[in-house]
Amino acid sequence: MIIVVAGVVALLVILFVLFAVTTYNGLVRRRGAADNAWAQIDVQLKRRHDLIPNLVETVKGYAAHERQTLEAVIAARHHAVAARGPQDQAAAENMLSGALKNLFALSEAYPDLKADRNFAALQDELATSENRIAYARQYYNDAVLTYNNGIQTVPANIVAGMSGFTPRPYFEAPGAERGPVQVRF
């Protein structure tokens, strides 16, 4: 009788270990996917940050006295570069987008600036970057959704709780998350 009970217990332990191992590996894969997706966002954000100094220099050539707007863009970029983590980064990027919108609004008052080919090219490149960031953000949020669902659903949450998997924050889009994407400044 004891042997039978011991056998059943051993079987249950083996089954639990197998379950824990496969669940753990699955969660590690999902966490890796989320990390990778965040790295993609980082790449796209860096691309955008690198464009801004050129843009500011171009605008200075036509509207140097618009110091306030230019400094706001530079400060917002500085914050965005220094931000760490999805939530801080999202807030900083939203601030940067607002500053850039003001900068592009300036071009309406400076026809020469608006006609500048370099400015137009940078504007186009920034719009493309915005679009890439939007897709990277969606990709990251999908990966985080899968990961967070993985660690919060029963019974995987038992393994997740034992092995230190914690939920990841989403990279929140400005405004309505599901609304049509507007990438024009």
Added chain:
Amino acid sequence: MTIVLLFLAATAVALALWALLVAALSYATRSPAVRPGPATGELRPESPAVVDLITGNWRLCDEAASATLLDLAAKGAVEIEEIGPELSLVRVREPRGPLAPYEKLVYDHVRSLAVDGVVATGALAEGARSLGRWWKSFRRKVIDEARAQGLSRARWSKAQATLLTFTAAVPAGLAGLTVAFHADDDSRGGGIGAAVIAFALLSGLVGRLNGERGTAAGAAAAGYWLGVREHLAAGDAYAERPAAAVTIWGRHMAYAAALGLAGRAVAGLPVSVPADDRRAWSDYGGMWHVVDVRYPRRILRGRSPAAIALSGAVSGLFAGFWTWIVGIAVNAFGLWPEALVLPGGLLVGGTVAALPIAWAVADLAARAELEGQVVRLRRVRVSSDSDSSVKYIYWVALDDGRAREVVAYGADEATWQPLAEGDVVRARVSRRVGWVHEAEILRRSRHRDTATYDDTGEHTIDAPRDLGEAGPLGPGRGERPARAAVVPDRVAALLTPADLRRVLGVETGPAGVNPDGPVTPGWLATESCRFRGTGVRGGAEVTVDVYAASGRRGGYLMVLGHLLTRVQGRPVDGLGSGAMLYPGVIAARTGSGTFAVHVHSPAGPPPPGALVALARTAAERMEGRSPVA
């Protein structure tokens, strides 16, 4: 009976002889042997799609469409960007030069799917196109170019096709006579039917065998490209590279795909494969994203609540009846008390019936209004009755933007039929049983109006959006002859500004250099010139390009109209030794050479009569029968 046997034997002999003729002609018209050339990385002018054709034993493979898209990316008409391991984007740009018809087909497909100029690579299989027609159109266009370049030709010449068709009448006729003599006097007419059917079958076989075959030039080109393949295959550099790697590897990547060396990139660009039933791409909300679709088992889901309740009642009746029968049998052996036979049956039957009925009733509280985009519409054939009536079940998968995995809803035919993938709908659904009661289309799918590619017949090809702006075959592919710095006298003499003023009412200057250069392959030695002027119709700018070619291959210029307009031409009688008319283009062959006139304007093409009048003038000048005005 003897005569029937005689006819039967004659039919067999005639069929065998005909088969022998087919075999002999097939052997005689086989493609020349292709000998791989030395390994080289230097690319020739042929496009990846044409390379795919000639290196694939003159059969176009699926990779050709993906390779064409990679080539478009290499040439800057689109950009391919990788966002993540499972997400890449194709960003549509303005082509830097004119596109070949099959390139335009691919480009237009990508553009039709793009949202804000972007489409996910995985979504390239989406859209409302008929894939079969699209592929036939693509194949036809690639073959046209390969033929125009002298690399490919139809297996049968006209004479051979005629010979095979006419000789097929002999065994077909004998088969008909055999049937006629074998039949009763009243039904001898059946022989005619048998002859017609046999002839149709044999003619059909002749048509089926009439594929493409290589020319000597095609075999030499294929050998060269096999050498390129060997060079590209060294080190297996392309096999695992994603499509976005075309940014670095350029056109070599496109050719690697055409030569079957870039499997991952080709798999990542599903241009010519059907959309996956279970993995849909949706642009609901403005950005492409993947939605996994599950189709539930139709036990408690995918049917109307009434159908579920009814099937539950029937199942309960069935289960209760058989439980009662088993109870009686078991009771006969004294193993089950008689008092429990009927209650047992009722209990089992009631239990089996209660679950689906309760499920259907509970659904009354789970009805909801759902707004989203139709991402999958599928119809599955489930059974066929003896009277040949076919039954289907209908599935509708909706993406409401809340989840990346959805379960398809069942629907009846009346609800399903008006919908199209991509429609944004407001649907009243039973969430619990998964049934769409009604659906209102809020926004029609933008894919509904895309081209149907009704150009799968012999050159009945869809017209471009603006016939007047049909672009010439692009100079981007490969080396073209240097543009002529001076206007060739011969071609400039075919038409004059006075002719254009008289026929088109267009004031032009003298013939100038055609800046787009000859739009034909270099070996065709085409001469061209251009007139520019302003037309009477709204003062729109009008451009008239005149092309001329002579020599043995000069006749290939006749395909120019098709290459430029992608529509089916129609022959024009009494003009040279043959002429074809297209919207804005006319090409004619004379004893002294072949010429083509292309009139393009944002206002659209001129009337056919004007083109024919211009061509008559040009034909007379080419033959020396009319002096230059």
